[in-house]
Amino acid sequence: MILLTAHYGNWEWLSLAAGAHFGITIDVVYQPQRVAAFDDFLREARARFGSRFIPRKEFIFDLMSRADKARTYALIADQTPKKTIRNSGPTF
Secondary structure (H helix, E strand, O other): OEEEEEOOOOHHHHHHHHHHHHOOOEEEEEOOOOOHHHHHHHHHHHHOOOOEEEEHHHHHHHHHHOOOOOOEEEEEEOOOOOOOOOOOOOOO
């Protein structure tokens, strides 16, 4: 199962609520922070709700390596458009 939500408000609460409601561990796909100590701090603080954190670049490998098991992945949509547009085609 894939849970997709906007990055609005407290997404850690979503992880806790979904885990409590469904009674399963939620695997959260996340973007690691540039500063390793800060990344470690955030993962430790967020994991207290029982979630497992998977770096974005390892998601496909994790998904394929656990293909024989039912899993729940949470994806947080917080994309920012690039400042420059390389394509000169129409924009919508």
